[in-house]
Amino acid sequence: MDLSMLGALTRPLREIVANKWFNRIAVPVVIGFAIVFPLFFVGASPFINNTVQALVYVVMALGLNVVVGFAGLLDLGYVAFYAMGSYAIGWFGSEFLYPVNHQKGVHFLVSRLPGSLPGVHINFFIVIVIAAALAAAAGAVIGLPTLRLRGDYIAIVTLAFGEIIGNIAANGDQLHFGQYTLTAGRQGITPVDVPNLPGVGDFSPLNNRPWYYVALALVLIVLFCNVRLRDSRLGRAWIALREDEVAAASMGVPIVRTKLLAYATGAAFGGMAGVLLSSYTNTVNADSFNFSFSIFVLAMVILGGLGSIWGVVLGALALSYFNTYGIPDVLGPFLKNFGLDVTQLGFGIFGFVLVLMMVLRPQGLLPERRRKLEMTQGIGADESLVEVNA
Amino acid sequence: MEAASFAAGRVRRASALAWVRGLLSSYGLYVALLALPLVYGINDLQHAHNLTRLGQNLVNGLSNGAIWALVALGYTLVYGIIELINFAHGDVFMIGSFASFAFWTTLGLTVATSVLGLVGGLLVTLVVSMIACGALNVMIERVAYRPLRNAPKLAPLITAVGFSFILQNVGELWLGPAQHNVSDLIHAQQKVFSISGVVVNRSDLLALAVTAPLVILLTTFIARSRLGKAMRATAQDPEAARLMGINVDTTISAAFALGGMMAGAGGLIYALYQTNIWFFQGFRAGLFAFTAAVMGGIGNLRGAVAGGLIIGCVQQISDNRFGSQWTEAIVFGYLILVMVFKPQGLFGEQTREAG
Numbered sequence: 124m125d126l127s128m129l130g131a132l133t134r135p136l137r138e139i140v141a142n143k144w145f146n147r148i149a150v151p152v153v154i155g156f157a158i159v160f161p162l163f164f165v166g167a168s169p170f171i172n173n174t175v176q177a178l179v180y181v182v183m184a185l186g187l188n189v190v191v192g193f194a195g196l197l198d199l200g201y202v203a204f205y206a207m208g209s210y211a212i213g214w215f216g217s218e219f220l221y222p223v224n225h226q227k228g229v230h231f232l233v234s235r236l237p238g239s240l241p242g243v244h245i246n247f248f249i250v251i252v253i254a255a256a257l258a259a260a261a262g263a264v265i266g267l268p269t270l271r272l273r274g275d276y277i278a279i280v281t282l283a284f285g286e287i288i289g290n291i292a293a294n295g296d297q298l299h300f301g302q303y304t305l306t307a308g309r310q311g312i313t314p315v316d317v318p319n320l321p322g323v324g325d326f327s328p329l330n331n332r333p334w335y336y337v338a339l340a341l342v343l344i345v346l347f348c349n350v351r352l353r354d355s356r357l358g359r360a361w362i363a364l365r366e367d368e369v370a371a372a373s374m375g376v377p378i379v380r381t382k383l384l385a386y387a388t389g390a391a392f393g394g395m396a397g398v399l400l401s402s403y404t405n406t407v408n409a410d411s412f413n414f415s416f417s418i419f420v421l422a423m424v425i426l427g428g429l430g431s432i433w434g435v436v437l438g439a440l441a442l443s444y445f446n447t448y449g450i451p452d453v454l455g456p457f458l459k460n461f462g463l464d465v466t467q468l469g470f471g472i473f474g475f476v477l478v479l480m481m482v483l484r485p486q487g488l489l490p491e492r493r494r495k496l497e498m499t500q501g502i503g504a505d506e507s508l509v510e511v512n513a
Numbered sequence: 514m515e516a517a518s519f520a521a522g523r524v525r526r527a528s529a530l531a532w533v534r535g536l537l538s539s540y541g542l543y544v545a546l547l548a549l550p551l552v553y554g555i556n557d558l559q560h561a562h563n564l565t566r567l568g569q570n571l572v573n574g575l576s577n578g579a580i581w582a583l584v585a586l587g588y589t590l591v592y593g594i595i596e597l598i599n600f601a602h603g604d605v606f607m608i609g610s611f612a613s614f615a616f617w618t619t620l621g622l623t624v625a626t627s628v629l630g631l632v633g634g635l636l637v638t639l640v641v642s643m644i645a646c647g648a649l650n651v652m653i654e655r656v657a658y659r660p661l662r663n664a665p666k667l668a669p670l671i672t673a674v675g676f677s678f679i680l681q682n683v684g685e686l687w688l689g690p691a692q693h694n695v696s697d698l699i700h701a702q703q704k705v706f707s708i709s710g711v712v713v714n715r716s717d718l719l720a721l722a723v724t725a726p727l728v729i730l731l732t733t734f735i736a737r738s739r740l741g742k743a744m745r746a747t748a749q750d751p752e753a754a755r756l757m758g759i760n761v762d763t764t765i766s767a768a769f770a771l772g773g774m775m776a777g778a779g780g781l782i783y784a785l786y787q788t789n790i791w792f793f794q795g796f797r798a799g800l801f802a803f804t805a806a807v808m809g810g811i812g813n814l815r816g817a818v819a820g821g822l823i824i825g826c827v828q829q830i831s832d833n834r835f836g837s838q839w840t841e842a843i844v845f846g847y848l849i850l851v852m853v854f855k856p857q858g859l860f861g862e863q864t865r866e867a868g
Contacts, residue, residue, distance in 0.1 A: 272856055275596070275597075275598050275670065279807070279848070283804075283845035283846075283848045284849065286800070286841060286842075287842045287849075290841045291842060294838045415678070425667070425671060429667075468686075471679045471681075471682025471683070472682075474674070474675040474676060474679040474682065477674060477675030478676060481657075481661060481664075482657070482660050482661065482672065485664050485667075485668045
């Protein structure tokens with residue numbers, strides 16, 4: 124009963140999204156609204172603060188959607204790419220590498236303040252590109268051992284890689300290279316450089332608006348890439364791979380290259396988001412690179428609907444706001460009636476939401492039509508986990 | 514003529530490459546596994562002129578691995594039948610530790626209890642913990658996996674992670690977010706005997722004394738009993754098993770119950786062995802045990818036990834030589850090596866027949 128009710132509720136929504144006029148009218152309206160609405164809030168508004176974080180999660184969810192949604196490769200170690208992005212800004216945009224150049228620092232296209240500090244300081248937007256390249260390389264490396272594997276085994280290998288990267292991040296202060304260490308360990312790297320963009324305003328904790336516009340720009344770029352990728356030759360190859368690997372291979376889809384490109388593309392978006400999030404929170408915190416972060420992003424993708432770009436955007440915004448407002452402000456007073464403290468229950472509530480979501484609506488809020496058919500009619504469902512070399 | 518010899522050359526080169534690849538895929542993992550003890554054995558011989566330290570690592574590793582083996586059995590039983598990674602299994606193990614601690618405290622067992630009382634009390638605790646975890650695992654299967662039996666594989670995997678989070682939260686509410694020291698009932702670090710410098714503690718003996726009979730009981734049950742036969746049949750082909758009149762749902766529940774019971778026993782041993790329990794212990798234990806299950810060939814009971822012992826040794830060597838903060842990275846590195854070289858596991862060939 125619950126299932127059909129939910130379905131009935133979202134059916135009109137799905138029809139609207141599928142309508143081509145939606146894309147011509149609604150998308151510019153939504154983007155216009157997104158550009159205008161922060162002007163109605165003060166610079167230090169907590170709502171804008173949460174929205175910036177939500178937008179970063181949108182970028183990550185869109186990246187993971189390429190791997191899990193388009194190509195059907197279940198990645199449980201997505202946090203690795205967030206870590207790569209974070210360390211890109213940690214290495215190239217903070218005082219972390221202070222001994223470099225006789226403690227005078229290396230500077231490239233940065234404003235006056237970091238321009239006088241030791242360490243490597245490269246312009247934020249160049250670091251984003253570096254991070255994307257680093258993360259893409261890491262993604263391809265993580266993808267390599269999974270090429271022969273399928274389904275759950277891919278999930279486990281990616282999870283193992285995510286944990287290894289988190290472990291190295293947390294203990295990297297013990298890995299010495301001359302006078303440098305790999306990471307700052309659990310101590311973290313702080314402060315981190317902020318973007319240097321004349322004309323947008325002052326990037327500070329007291330003024331969220333410039334951050335918001337940078338995040339929005341990143342979301343729009345990634346959205347554009349996602350839509351173009353989905354409709355490209357590569358995107359169709361990913362979907363073919365997801366539905367039936369053997370058939371795709373026999374139709375001439377280069378399996379290895381297609382899979383690695385999926386990992387690399389998804390990872391690049393994750394790395395970009397990692398730079399922005401670390402710069403925004405002004406810290407690279409090794410303790411935040413844990414498994415639950417990967418699951419948080421994966422839950423956004425699943426809540427929205429695997430492979431559905433607008434669904435994933437919706438899912439990321441919904442879960443992010445649920446995390447910042449829904450749990451403390453809505454569930455908090457409700458649970459207080461039962462004598463429970465909501466701050467101790469974040470984990471459990473999130474787990475409960477995951478279970479509920481999967482049992483009630485496994486296809487997500489705005490499922491992609493093709494993916495839904497796969498879900499309900501079992502296309503591509505039978506698969507062995509290991510490709511045994513005969 | 515020339516074309517033919519060219520083709521033959523290509524074939525030979527390709528076969529040489531295939532030969533190297535074949536060699537790598539059949540022996541690469543063994544080389545990687547033996548590298549750690551060999552390197553440190555030679556290192557010990559050079560510096561200390563004996564193998565005491567390595568032997569101590571291996572003894573501790575085997576007893577520690579016995580716990581991972583018990584948890585790995587649960588993974589392999591469930592995976593063998595419904596091909597699901599039961600992510601919540603590690604946390605069921607954690608609940609086993611917590612329940613054991615709560616129960617023996619209720620019984621009033623302390624360090625001062627007499628030997629007879631301690632043995633009896635701990636045996637009752639073992640049974641209670643096994644039943645509690647078995648029931649918990651069956652309940653999770655009912656709520657989170659059974660409704661999704663026909664959904665794509667991603668769905669039950671996500672509910673499994675969801676339940677893992679829920680159980681962790683239960684554990685956090687139960688004993689708080691910090692690590693919790695429990696009373697050292699069996700004097701875990703007390704020496705029992707030693708062979709040429711290698712000390713065997715009470716904890717080592719306890720782990721092996723509980724694990725060995727349980728593993729023998731379980732394998733006999735799976736091999737001999739009617740329900741065990743039904744499990745093996747369901748693992749091979751659920752549809753055909755159903756056609757033969759096997760109640761597949763009951764069989765799957767039984768697999769979850771058995772897996773949960775093993776995890777419960779593992780939880781009790783862990784609490785007595787480490788004298789330190791934590792709501793997050795299940796995550797690491799679960800991943801280590803899963804590595805063990807995959808290493809042994811998933812679905813293969815003896816393989817899971819062997820894998821658990823191997824992972825225990827790897828863990829001890831890494832704890833002792835590199836520092837425990839690197840252990841996770843090393844064990845997961847092995848997990849990836851297993852996946853690269855031998856995804857069917859060390860003893861994987863038996864899987865189809867042995868269930």
